[in-house]
Amino acid sequence: MAAWRGIVLAAVATSLWLCGPAAAQQVRQFALINQDGQAVTEASYAGRVRVMTFGYTWCPDICPTTLATIAAALDAVGTHAAEVVAIFVSVDPRRDTPQHLKDYVAAFHPRMVGLTGDDRAVAAAARAFNVRYAAQPAPAGDAMAYSVDHSAGIYVIDRKGRLAARIGHRESADDVAARIAAVVDKGE
Amino acid sequence: MRRRTLLAAVAAAAGLVSGARAGWAGDRRVQGLLIHPTPRPVPPLPLLGAEGETSLAAWSGRPLLLNLWASWCLPCVAELPALDRLHARAAAASPAVIALSLNRRGLDSVRATFDRLGIHRLDAFVSPSGKAGEILGAPVLPTTLLIDRAGREVARYVGAAEWDGDDAGALLQALAQDRAIGPEMAPAVAKMPATAP
Numbered sequence: 001m002a003a004w005r006g007i008v009l010a011a012v013a014t015s016l017w018l019c020g021p022a023a024a025q026q027v028r029q030f031a032l033i034n035q036d037g038q039a040v041t042e043a044s045y046a047g048r049v050r051v052m053t054f055g056y057t058w059c060p061d062i063c064p065t066t067l068a069t070i071a072a073a074l075d076a077v078g079t080h081a082a083e084v085v086a087i088f089v090s091v092d093p094r095r096d097t098p099q100h101l102k103d104y105v106a107a108f109h110p111r112m113v114g115l116t117g118d119d120r121a122v123a124a125a126a127r128a129f130n131v132r133y134a135a136q137p138a139p140a141g142d143a144m145a146y147s148v149d150h151s152a153g154i155y156v157i158d159r160k161g162r163l164a165a166r167i168g169h170r171e172s173a174d175d176v177a178a179r180i181a182a183v184v185d186k187g188e
Numbered sequence: 189m190r191r192r193t194l195l196a197a198v199a200a201a202a203g204l205v206s207g208a209r210a211g212w213a214g215d216r217r218v219q220g221l222l223i224h225p226t227p228r229p230v231p232p233l234p235l236l237g238a239e240g241e242t243s244l245a246a247w248s249g250r251p252l253l254l255n256l257w258a259s260w261c262l263p264c265v266a267e268l269p270a271l272d273r274l275h276a277r278a279a280a281a282s283p284a285v286i287a288l289s290l291n292r293r294g295l296d297s298v299r300a301t302f303d304r305l306g307i308h309r310l311d312a313f314v315s316p317s318g319k320a321g322e323i324l325g326a327p328v329l330p331t332t333l334l335i336d337r338a339g340r341e342v343a344r345y346v347g348a349a350e351w352d353g354d355d356a357g358a359l360l361q362a363l364a365q366d367r368a369i370g371p372e373m374a375p376a377v378a379k380m381p382a383t384a385p
Binding site for chain 1: 264290
């Protein structure tokens with residue numbers, strides 16, 4: 001029981017540390033490929049507020065609705081929408097090719113961006129956001145039917161590429177929109 | 189056992205999402221048939237169909253199987269053919285089958301998906317606000333609500349099921365006859381295709 005408490009406390013302490021002011025100030029860097037096959041970095045979106053989430057398109061038995069929430073939030077920010085870009089980063093580059101991501105993100109919102117890359121680039125991007133992920137083999141043994149456990153959450157990044165807010169993936173679209181609007185209004 | 193508990197606690201504390209079993213670690217258990225101890229009223233739910241805007245009130249007095257799906261959700265797409273078959277053979281007294289898409293590109297995109305899958309009998313419905321999942325408290329897809337003739341949600345099924353199978357038949361019959369739903373009525377889990385349809 002003591003060990004269990006210790007682990008939970010350590011996890012809480014880690015999450016507090018990750019969200020501290022020092023971590024928030026740093027620019028969250030990445031170098032990935034977008035859904036049109038173009039190389040992009042965080043600088044490609046400079047001057048715009050970004051709403052980012054990490055995940056993968058191949059959900060084996062149930063699928064979270066996080067991207068649908070983000071899409072609804074994008075619509076709800078209204079006049080701010082042109083200043084905001086929604087970005088989905090795949091943690092499954094083996095299956096999530098740019099072409100596949102193009103179809104996938106388009107199903108959510110015409111202005112949603114899908115990013116992928118090689119294993120190293122995706123790992124580096126995930127590290128920059130303290131996102132963890134791990135492929136889990138399928139029980140049946142089909143080599144391509146693996147799933148990917150990954151950190152959930154929605155990241156609001158300010159115009160300079162710094163973390164402005166981390167939102168739980170179960171927040172309502174209106175709440176996500178309010179958090180985005182607050183960062184847009186802040187002007188940074 | 190103790191080790192598993194520890195691992196689960198660490199995963200939950202870290203907010204890891206399990207794509208394998210559920211949307212996220214904390215909700216791994218919420219797949220399958222969830223029977224509500226007390227039936228829940230269904231919140232007002234705007235729908236857009238071929239005839240324009242409507243609501244569940246259009247089916248007033250009939251039990252319903254309300255399936256939430258999206259074209260980007262592979263397990264949703266995998267169970268649609270079974271829902272189509274169920275809809276085709278549903279008698280007047282059996283639960284009506286409503287497939288509500290959370291796709292945000294309107295009825296045309298739903299019809300395109302239906303055409304691609306060879307689904308010709310289900311009616312296309314979308315959520316005009318795109319918020320049906322939020323309104324119904326369904327953060328993962330597919331989720332299927334079982335609604336009694338009084339308009340109350342008595343149970344829901346999270347995940348893809350063989351809705352036209354014998355197991356589901358017993359469940360739907362109980363719903364149609366206002367009988368209590370039990371865990372033994374859980375429908376069989378739908379078999380997933382090896383590749384995207």
